Amino acid sequence: MDRLRESDYVVVDVETTGFAADRGDRIVEIALLRCRPGHGVVGRFVTLVDPQVPVRARWVHGIRADDVQRAPRFVDIAAEVRRRLEDAVIVAHNSRFDLAFLDAELSRSGSALPESPTLCTMGLTARLGLPVPGRSLRSCCEHFAIQIDREHGAEHDAQAAAQLLLRLLREALTRGWDDLEDLGCVPAVRRADAPRRSLPQPPDAAPAHRRLVTAARTLGDTWPVADADVAAYLDLLDRVLADRVVTTAEVDALAAMARRCDLEVNVVAAAHREYLGRLVAAAWDDGVLSDDELRDIAEVATLLGIAPGEAAELSSPRRPAWAS
Structure with a gap:
């Protein structure tokens, strides 16, 4: 070199x-x-x-x-x-x-x-x-x-x-x-040669999770990740969630990033679980986890491919004892 x-x-x-x-x-x-x-x-x-x-x-x-x-x-x-x-x-x-x-x-x-x-x-x-x-x-x-x-x-x-x-x-x-x-x-990573004129346009955004997504904005500043490939994927996930909307195009972009990073399915799943856990922990910073926030957690879990039962399990250990 x-x-x-x-x-x-x-x-x-x-x-x-x-x-x-x-x-x-x-x-x-x-x-x-x-x-x-x-x-x-x-x-x-x-x-x-x-x-x-x-x-x-x-x-x-x-x-x-x-x-x-x-x-x-x-x-x-x-x-x-x-x-x-x-x-x-x-x-x-x-x-x-x-x-x-x-x-x-x-x-x-x-x-x-x-x-x-x-x-x-x-x-x-x-x-x-x-x-x-x-x-x-x-x-x-x-x-x-x-x-x-x-x-x-x-x-x-x-x-x-x-x-x-x-x-x-x-x-x-x-x-x-x-x-x-x-x-x-x-x-340098290149794409296969293909016509670009016919690329579909991204769909209009649909509203999503407000409270947890606000918390997501802080994860890039507070959560260092030693694996550079996982960090690259999570950086995009931060961006996708930070505008309070999730589109089909953005879901596809995450999948494409995982492929570019050569991340195995189990590695992505583990990163998703930790990401959701950190979001839940951030949501607890004000000492309250409302019903609306729990619904948001379920929506984010669905986006990340995490089953509702697993999402609930990730959330419950972070519920302060005094709030039970």
């Missing part, structure tokens, strides 16, 4: 219309920051993108349809994006999510990801065994006192991830890690 010090790294962050790259969700903003150990950020490309589909997930990024009305389409910037990714390690925080969208957009534009190694800062943080409080970008950055000016803006998140990357590389070098292989770099 190439030497760690001698490589360039392109940090990628995308904001999207949803979470299902395979179901027609599109990029609405992209940031690419080229970094070099010892030099910091040496190149920058940031732009809004007209997704040519309704702009959804505004609760995440705050981007409106009016904001992208005069923005370039991805096909208009595909060559520039491809050029900036060349001759570098491609990096993102939960790289499987961002690169799935990049791959889909480049494929739709008649191009493809370059044959470059890829690196996940979330996975590298776990690989280094750092005592971070959670797996989110904010949580990992807090360990190094890196400030994020505004979360879920492509440029701000990419800037924070770039700073995080450089600190992680410095940490790796102090441990004598000198090759990209030591970092856990993997080849």
Whole structure:
């Protein structure tokens, strides 16, 4: 493998219309920051993108349809994006999510990801065994006192991830890690060639669980996961639940992420059980678990494929004795 010090790294962050790259969700903003150990950020490309589909997930990024009305389409910037990714390690925080969208957009534009190694800062943080409080970008950055000016803006998140990357590389070098292989770099993951024009559009969202989903927003900041593949899957699960809606497209996106992470069914099931247990524990923080919240637990359990009896069993040990 190439030497760690001698490589360039392109940090990628995308904001999207949803979470299902395979179901027609599109990029609405992209940031690419080229970094070099010892030099910091040496190149920058940031732009809004007209997704040519309704702009959804505004609760995440705050981007409106009016904001992208005069923005370039991805096909208009595909060559520039491809050029900036060349001759570098491609990096993102939960790289499987961002690169799935990049791959889909480049494929739709008649191009493809370059044959470059890829690196996940979330996975590298776990690989280094750092005592971070959670797996989110904010949580990992807090360990190094890196400030994020505004979360879920492509440029701000990419800037924070770039700073995080450089600190992680410095940490790796102090441990004598000198090759990209030591970092856990993997080849770029590509999709099978297929026409993109006929991709179905994600369905309209349907309302779901309010109280527990509010609790879900904190799990990425408070629950570190040592297994990088499981962490990548749970990061997407956080995003799916955090808007208080669940769509068929998002369920499909979770299944696709599990496949990309090569997670066995039993591993996913175990992660779902722990996830639900942590949600229940978070719901108990105010000392009350109402009938509405119990119904929400049942709905989340159904989404996660957990039987009602098992969901009740996961909930009952966390009921304070004084509340029985």
